[in-house]
Amino acid sequence: MTDTVAWRGWLLDPAPASRRQARLGRWYRSWVAFRRNGLAMTGLVIVLALALTAVIAPLIADPATANLQVLEDRLQPWSVAHWLGTDELGRDILVRILFGARITLTIVALVSLIVVPIGLGIGLPAGYFGGWIDAVLMRITDIFLSFPRLVLALAFAAALGPGIENAVIAISLTTWPPYARLARAETLTRRRAEFIEAAELQGASHLRILLTQIMPLCLPSVIIRLTLDMAGIILTAAGLGFLGLGAQPPAAEWGAMVSSGRQVLLDQWWVATIPGIAIFITSLGFNLLGDGLRDVADSRSA
Amino acid sequence: MTVAVDAATRTDGWARRSAGPLRHAAKILLSVALTFLGLTCVTFFIGRVIPIDPVLAIVGDKASLETYNRVKIEIGLDQPIPVQYWRFLGKVMQGDFGNSVITARPVLEDLLRVFPATIELSMFALIIGVVLGIPLGVIAATHRGRWQDQVIRFGSLLGYSMPVFWLGLVGLLAFYAKLGWVEGPGRLDVGFDDIVPTLTGLITIDSLIEGDSDVFWNSVSHLVLPSSILGYLSLAYVARMTRSFMLGQLKQEYILATLAKGLSPFRVVWVHALGNVWVQLVTVIALTFGSLLEGAVLTETVFAWPGLGLYMKNSLFNADLNAVLGGTMLVGVVYIGLNMLSDLLYPLVDPRAREQR
Secondary structure (H helix, E strand, O other), X not given: OHHHHHHHHHHOOOOOOOHHHHHHHHHHHHHHHHHOOHHHHHHHHHHHHHHHHHHHHHHHOOHHHHOOOOHHHOOOOOOOOOOOOEOOOOOEHHHHHHHHHHHHHHHXXXXXXXXXXXXXXXXXXXXXXXXXXXXXXHHHHHHHHOOOHHHHHHHHHHHHOOOHHHHHHHHHHHHOHHHHHHHHHHHHHHHOOHHHHHHHHXXXXXXXXXXXXXXXXXXXXXXXXXXXXXXXXXXXXXXHHHOOXXXXXXXXXXXXXXXXXXXXXXXXXXXXXXXXXXXXXXXXXXXXXXXXXXXXXXXXHO | OHHHHHHHHHOOOHHHOOOOHHHHHXXXXXXXXXXXXXXXXXXXXXXXXXXXXXXXXXXXXXXXXXXXXXXXXXXXOOOOHHHHHHHHHHHHHOOOXXXXXXOOOEHHHHHHHXXXXXXXXXXXXXXXXXXXXXXXXXXXXXXXXXXXXHHHHHHHHHHHHOOHHHHHHHHHHHHHHHOOOOOOOOOOOHHHOOOOOOOOOOHXXXXXXXXXXXXXXXXXXXXXXXXXXXXXXXXXXXHHHHHHHHHHHHOXXXXXXXXXXXXXXXXXXXXXXXXXXXXXXXHHHHHHHHHHHHHHHHHHHHHOOOOHHHHHHHHHHOOOHHHHHHHHXXXXXXXXXXXXXXHHHHHHHOHHXXXXX
């Protein structure tokens, strides 16, 4: 008990002794503010549960059962053996949903890994150098920003062929522009700051200033934006899957599962609706989490 | 819906920081032209990276090398890429997207035939979203932090998080299959097809012009479920943006001043504060309409609605690239048009923007 009190005291110390203590203290205060927001905590729990599911799915169920077809058991309602019933090929819906979490999380992670570097790579130089570099980079960004996301993803999928990698590429291509704008805006507000000038006087190169001075300050807002975008990414990916352009059968992708359940919607409604609930809960979780993070960030800046 | 999230960041676009009215218009036009060029570039690029050899698609794989080379020259694939792009651009400017492989008709003709169905669906959805979304957003703002605000915020958060295709299926299951309140997929019952001549392509309007109430009510009954579902999604966005814009206004001092002068709170909120918010809402509404066109792709698939989305989806699975790219261009052009419209409307609804220019 006394240990935790001591830790709290150290974290909330108004005069931190080291940079690390100050930073950890700031994080702790944000966490305390975040923890008070019930909806945001719900979101965090959902997202963590999703990640946990994705990691331990092979421990709960044998990967082979996700695609195991037992035609005698097809279209069963829920039972002790199949908690959420079975689909039109006799596959266990619960197991498929568990493994579907891996696909969803993979898509989300890959899109983030592509989108953030591109956004920063375009936005930071645009805001830092200004002038014609800014004009050119921002025009390119505007062009991509004015594209309808799902339709462009559709066209890409049509050209590259359906598949999860191409879905990721298509979604990334239409997701990065807001990050470039965000990074540029954040850079502009810091461009004339004195600590930049100090770094310049010490002889730091442009690249060094961008990477060590400006980029770390852009990251928080980029991460918040990313969390808020996750839901949209998940919905677009599921939409592509539903149209048959995402992960290909027999992969247990949630959107594709809804699509295949359409055939039996009227008689065995659970086949199509239950994977949809998984999509819904996941995207709701990311939305709640993102909202909460934004509130914390806002209250800090205010 | 995600594209629409940038409404707030976009309103301070470079087109608006301008001096004279002519320069303002010229800048908007230049921006539109550049974006359009970008759209054609991307579409052209997509057409090029496709792994299918377009020559083989025409001549078949049994053709001799001579035929292959002849056709390659005929369709211009022997030219350098900039030349190919220039020709592509020339054709697009004339509205020539090539012929559809499935229907064997010009893609533009097909697009114009299916587009009204999508417009009808999105228009109704937009009306639902705006008529309900704006008042809900205002109420949420005036009751900030109280239960009304919580309910509206959570309701729109749900709308944000729902996969539209799933909501469509659940809606069909509940209201069509179980309850029988509405008609099922399609725009009309089979017996009502082709009774009303096509004038606008919007069946509700066409049937009203003809005065055929049976067709009208049948089409409304088909329309109500898909447009409510799309409308809910746009409602979620419109209400959320209205709330945050209104919160910004209600903090202003003029609100206090008008209240102190004895104006009723109702008038202050719904006339004065909301009046100032309209400016930003125009952009939001324009972008919402754009995202509705997107949502239509999925909704149309679920409801077998013979619009642009279903047309593109079917073309896609028949490897009809001309049709897919044509559809992409059409949606892109509508998007650009909506952006331009909201840029041009801006000074009309905001006297400050008018004076500054």
